[in-house]
Amino acid sequence: MTFNPNANITSGNVSRAGGGGGLGGRGGLAIGGGGGCLMLVVVVIMMLMGVNPGSLLGAGQGTTQQDPGTSTECTTGQQANERDDCLVVGTVESADAVWAGLAGPAGIQFSEPQGRLFSGQVNTGCGAASSAVGPFYCPADQTIYIDTSFFDELSSRFGANDGSFAKMYVVAHEYGHHIQNLQGTMNQIDQQQTGPTSDGVRLELQADCYAGVWANHAAQSKDGEGNNFLQPLTDQQIADGLSAAAAVGDDHIQGEVAGGQVNPESWTHGSSEQRQKWFTTGYQSGDPGACNTFATDAL
Known part of the structure; x- marks a missing residue:
């Protein structure tokens, strides 16, 4: 999916972390509850890969204040086609219009939601975090946090196709968590569960489905001047998105990436096949109502 070069992607709700996004606050991420719940599933995956979560998140408990943020220089679809930071801005603006x-x-x-671009480390409403946790959504401040260096890792380490829509899928998935937050879903489930049918897996698969819903409508989304944000998806771009969904499947991360045993009982996000399936469900239907992963045994 390519941005319309003439689209106006100027954003009032996507900014850069102020002061470089340092970990200068009081204490670290409250992993066990509150706004830190979504980070927990990321930490579980990192533990499975042998990474010390203490190196990824600020030490201690409690939350920190969000950095004030500075404006981006992203104003046109042409910039979104050339720069990853502007791709994030443009994708959020398109998702705003769709949802x-x-x-x-x-x-x-x-x-x-708010969007926050950062490099290395950032203070959030859920606490201080390192970019090593990957892109995430913090429900406490309703903000999507992305260090665009993850996009290189998505292809080089996790094996996704190196295409623009693979990156857009990541942003749209995090936006899907915002929709779940608005629905109240995050407060109604047990995010401490793990396993192939756990609430945490169902939450992630639903966010994948919501990303597919956005993809279905994205080419019709318009800026404030009536210009389409994006051009229609090509078959190759769909393949790129599906490759990104597969690249962050629990079985792929545990096996091919970490070189360990695949243990479904420890899953927090779902298998590669499941993630592709639910993205496709959202994309083919374009209907959020088709994304109720909590009402089916056929995950």
Whole structure:
């Protein structure tokens, strides 16, 4: 999926972390609850890969104040085609337009999330975090956090195709968590569970499905001047998105990436096949109602 070069992607809700995003706050991420719940599943995966979570998150307990943020230089679709930071901005702006139209009929009281670009480390409403946890959504401040260096790792370490839509899938998945937060889903489930049918896996697969819903409508999303944000998806771009979904499957990470045993009982995000399946479900239907992963045994 390519951005329309003439699209206006100027954003009022995506910014860069102020002061370089340092870990200068009081204490670290509260892993066990509150706004830190979504980070927990990332930490579990890192533990399975032999990474010490203490090296990824700020030490101690409690939360820190979010950095004030500075504006981005991203204003056009052409920049989004050339720069990863602007790709993030453009994807969030497109998702804002898509979900503003879908939320009401789906019974969701919509509000836009914030987006925060950072490098290395960042203070959030969920605490201090390192970019090693990957992109994440913090429900405490309703903000999507992305260090764009992850996009290189997605292809070089995790084996996804190196295409623009693979990157957009990542952003759209995190945006899907915002929709779940607005729905109240995050407060209704047991995120301490692990396993192939756990609530945590169902949450992640639903976010994949919501990413597919966005992809279905993305080419029709328009900026404030009536320009389409994006051009229609090609078959290759769909393949790129599916490769990214497969690259972050628990079985792929445990086996091919970490070189260990595949243990479904420890899964927190779902298998590569499941993640591709639910993205495809959202993409083919374009309907958020098709994404109820909590009401099916056929994950």
